[in-house]
Amino acid sequence: MTNKNVSNEKSIPLSHGIVRQDRKLSDGRTISYYDSKTIMREAIDTRPVEKRPGLGELRLDALTNEWVVMAAHRQARAFLPPKELCPLCPTKPGLQSEIPESSYEVAVFENLSPSLALAQSDWKLPEYDGLTTPIVDAAGFCEVLCYTDNHEAHFGTLSLEQIRIVMEAWRDRTREISKLPNIAHIFAFENRGVEVGVTLHHPHGQIYAYSYLPPRVEKMLQIATDHLAKHSRPLITDIIAREVQDEVRIVAQNVDWIAYVPFASRYPFEIHIAPKVFTSDLAELTDTQADSFGAVAKESLQRLDGVFGIEMAYMASWHQAPVHVGRSALGLHLQITSIRRAPGKLKYLAGSESAMQAFIMDLKPEQSAAQLRDVKI
Amino acid sequence: MTNKNVSNEKSIPLSHGIVRQDRKLSDGRTISYYDSKTIMREAIDTRPVEKRPGLGELRLDALTNEWVVMAAHRQARAFLPPKELCPLCPTKPGLQSEIPESSYEVAVFENLSPSLALAQSDWKLPEYDGLTTPIVDAAGFCEVLCYTDNHEAHFGTLSLEQIRIVMEAWRDRTREISKLPNIAHIFAFENRGVEVGVTLHHPHGQIYAYSYLPPRVEKMLQIATDHLAKHSRPLITDIIAREVQDEVRIVAQNVDWIAYVPFASRYPFEIHIAPKVFTSDLAELTDTQADSFGAVAKESLQRLDGVFGIEMAYMASWHQAPVHVGRSALGLHLQITSIRRAPGKLKYLAGSESAMQAFIMDLKPEQSAAQLRDVKI
Numbered sequence: 001m002t003n004k005n006v007s008n009e010k011s012i013p014l015s016h017g018i019v020r021q022d023r024k025l026s027d028g029r030t031i032s033y034y035d036s037k038t039i040m041r042e043a044i045d046t047r048p049v050e051k052r053p054g055l056g057e058l059r060l061d062a063l064t065n066e067w068v069v070m071a072a073h074r075q076a077r078a079f080l081p082p083k084e085l086c087p088l089c090p091t092k093p094g095l096q097s098e099i100p101e102s103s104y105e106v107a108v109f110e111n112l113s114p115s116l117a118l119a120q121s122d123w124k125l126p127e128y129d130g131l132t133t134p135i136v137d138a139a140g141f142c143e144v145l146c147y148t149d150n151h152e153a154h155f156g157t158l159s160l161e162q163i164r165i166v167m168e169a170w171r172d173r174t175r176e177i178s179k180l181p182n183i184a185h186i187f188a189f190e191n192r193g194v195e196v197g198v199t200l201h202h203p204h205g206q207i208y209a210y211s212y213l214p215p216r217v218e219k220m221l222q223i224a225t226d227h228l229a230k231h232s233r234p235l236i237t238d239i240i241a242r243e244v245q246d247e248v249r250i251v252a253q254n255v256d257w258i259a260y261v262p263f264a265s266r267y268p269f270e271i272h273i274a275p276k277v278f279t280s281d282l283a284e285l286t287d288t289q290a291d292s293f294g295a296v297a298k299e300s301l302q303r304l305d306g307v308f309g310i311e312m313a314y315m316a317s318w319h320q321a322p323v324h325v326g327r328s329a330l331g332l333h334l335q336i337t338s339i340r341r342a343p344g345k346l347k348y349l350a351g352s353e354s355a356m357q358a359f360i361m362d363l364k365p366e367q368s369a370a371q372l373r374d375v376k377i
Numbered sequence: 378m379t380n381k382n383v384s385n386e387k388s389i390p391l392s393h394g395i396v397r398q399d400r401k402l403s404d405g406r407t408i409s410y411y412d413s414k415t416i417m418r419e420a421i422d423t424r425p426v427e428k429r430p431g432l433g434e435l436r437l438d439a440l441t442n443e444w445v446v447m448a449a450h451r452q453a454r455a456f457l458p459p460k461e462l463c464p465l466c467p468t469k470p471g472l473q474s475e476i477p478e479s480s481y482e483v484a485v486f487e488n489l490s491p492s493l494a495l496a497q498s499d500w501k502l503p504e505y506d507g508l509t510t511p512i513v514d515a516a517g518f519c520e521v522l523c524y525t526d527n528h529e530a531h532f533g534t535l536s537l538e539q540i541r542i543v544m545e546a547w548r549d550r551t552r553e554i555s556k557l558p559n560i561a562h563i564f565a566f567e568n569r570g571v572e573v574g575v576t577l578h579h580p581h582g583q584i585y586a587y588s589y590l591p592p593r594v595e596k597m598l599q600i601a602t603d604h605l606a607k608h609s610r611p612l613i614t615d616i617i618a619r620e621v622q623d624e625v626r627i628v629a630q631n632v633d634w635i636a637y638v639p640f641a642s643r644y645p646f647e648i649h650i651a652p653k654v655f656t657s658d659l660a661e662l663t664d665t666q667a668d669s670f671g672a673v674a675k676e677s678l679q680r681l682d683g684v685f686g687i688e689m690a691y692m693a694s695w696h697q698a699p700v701h702v703g704r705s706a707l708g709l710h711l712q713i714t715s716i717r718r719a720p721g722k723l724k725y726l727a728g729s730e731s732a733m734q735a736f737i738m739d740l741k742p743e744q745s746a747a748q749l750r751d752v753k754i
Contacts, residue, residue, distance in 0.1 A: 264436035351568055355566060355593065356591035358444070358593075360445075364447050
């Protein structure tokens with residue numbers, strides 16, 4: 001059975017001359033292409049339709065009042081397939097991948113084995129009520145964002161032009177997913193390297209849209225809200241002011257963006273990249289901010305790879321304001337963390353970090369910032 | 378330079394016929410031997426005295442109001458030394474280890490490169506005050522607890538008699554460290570397996586005594602306090618009642634202890650072992666509870682190793698009530714977590730777990746409990 005719908009459902013102009021085109025995959029999921037060139041995306045997904053997995057569960061951990069997603073259907077997901085079978089490469093003779101086109105610039109589609117997915121229209125998040133809190137469907141939305149069709153590339157080695165398309169996709173996805181029902185928070189991130197559990201080598205990020213405020217966001221929101229009430233300035237604005245004043249932890253900057261090792265970093269190498277002017281989320285970035293992000297991001301990642309002269313495993317996590325609350329309190333910033341503390345040594349989040357959430361750092365932030373700045377690029 | 382102090386400073390009878398003897402290492406640290414047999418611990422540490430590392434720093438992460446320990450002096454600590462150079466084996470010809478005796482049952486000593494150490498007597502934890510919170514010394518205390526002098530053993534394969542000595546050491550350390558200045562919380566734990574960052578293979582645990590409430594404890598304390606006020610019963614008591622009623626997640630039990638996969642488990646394999654009667658901490662366990670712990674612990678760990686027929690990497694973390702607050706709200710339990718989701722696959726705490734603290738589980742707790750129960754032991 002193949003999908004017979006060949007019409008180009010949508011072609012939407014975005015900023016910087018980038019156009020989005022939406023298509024359907026054979027199982028009904030949407031794939032969106034983001035292109036800087038004029039090209040019609042008409043390839044048809046001819047794969048047989050497979051049954052989509054059901055929804056997982058949200059259960060409340062009564063010890064912490066935190067939601068845990070039970071997504072048992074994900075256990076069989078693709079795990080480090082060989083390059084010839086990469087599901088994120090373009091479709092080519094002998095490979096029917098997730099992307100029907102034979103080439104693409106940036107492509108985004110709903111995750112085949114999503115942790116969170118759209119629920120029934122009457123879905124509602126229960127209040128915390130300890131042990132009597134009901135189990136509900138794991139509502140939300142998960143997407144895969146392919147940074148390029150070049151399997152061997154890395155985000156940090158993309159051209160500035162290509163990063164600009166990725167940025168446009170991030171902005172557009174944040175805008176679009178914000179409109180979906182029951183979305184409380186949108187989290188765009190990338191894991192790079194098998195050391196942090198990457199299961200597909202192709203350069204890509206993910207977007208998790210939660211139907212609840214994740215524990216870390218809930219806590220940051222409360223603190224940022226208190227700070228705004230007390231000081232009439234967003235917390236991130238004051239944090240950036242301290243970094244500018246202290247100077248020693250700055251890694252890179254331009255007119256719009258600043259990259260720094262945070263004052264109380266938790267990982268051997270941790271870089272925060274923030275817009276200098278308070279911005280709630282990716283969707284609210286101005287075109288100017290969107291244009292100038294790539295240079296600071298590229299420099300930061302090149303410095304990270306340069307410290308030990310190896311491709312550093314990292315997690316890159318966009319912290320943004322929740323969709324409906326705290327829009328003027330919680331500011332956008334990208335948190336890049338690496339667990340590599342020396343060429344042959346990783347920092348493991350073991351006893352103290354995992355069970356107590358008490359972080360122990362082996363490197364002072366000023367020391368790792370100096371190492372990052374010393375890299376010749 | 379060698380330590381000339383050869384007198385046996387202390388010999389303290391504990392329960393179950395176990396005796397503690399305290400000695401000094403050459404650099405002034407105390408080593409405590411816990412013995413079930415009558416044996417004088419008189420071996421002298423003849424290693425040259427090396428300068429002890431200075432104190433690290435506590436810095437407040439203003440985004441989360443969480444303390445981060447900066448312990449840069451730990452970067453050069455021992456990392457997977459070969460067996461012949463194991464610092465936790467007894468001293469023998471050609472090896473001067475941390476333990477001067479030529480054999481031992483259980484030995485505990487202050488960590489050579491501690492993350493947290495005793496501070497000046499006027500040390501005081503600052504209040505949270507955002508960006509103006511001062512940096513202070515990383516006050517606290519860290520110990521290494523050697524489970525046996527047999528380098529090849531594992532906690533789960535120790536005899537019940539040997540586990541009883543370890544338990545007596547845990548109780549005694551909790552009691553003793555609670556008396557030290559500026560200790561807010563005591564955390565006894567074990568990391569097992571290189572997959573979770575073990576740097577020494579010799580079977581041992583650690584004790585971290587924090588001068589602040591770790592973030593996880595702070596949160597659990599608040600929820601447990603609210604629950605106690607609302608229901609007049611400790612939260613853990615109601616949690617155990619649910620496990621007993623639901624039955625499907627129970628892994629092992631005896632008269633005093635119950636082992637279960639928690640209702641909202643976060644790891645592919647997670648087992649909580651709790652005393653059936655509310656107990657604040659290890660020091661408050663009765664002798665009967667102390668005696669009967671080993672059987673349930675051994676069975677739980679054997680089941681864990683049996684699931685895939687391999688030695689499972691795990692973290693075993695004692696959650697106890699803080700030293701000075703919440704003594705009737707927060708109950709003792711041991712949390713064992715394993716990141717192995719399949720023989721060749723680990724669960725990584727990547728984007729969602731690390732940056733958002735939002736856990737996604739691949740296995741339902743009822744499913745992993747059934748797998749654990751099905752193991753033939």
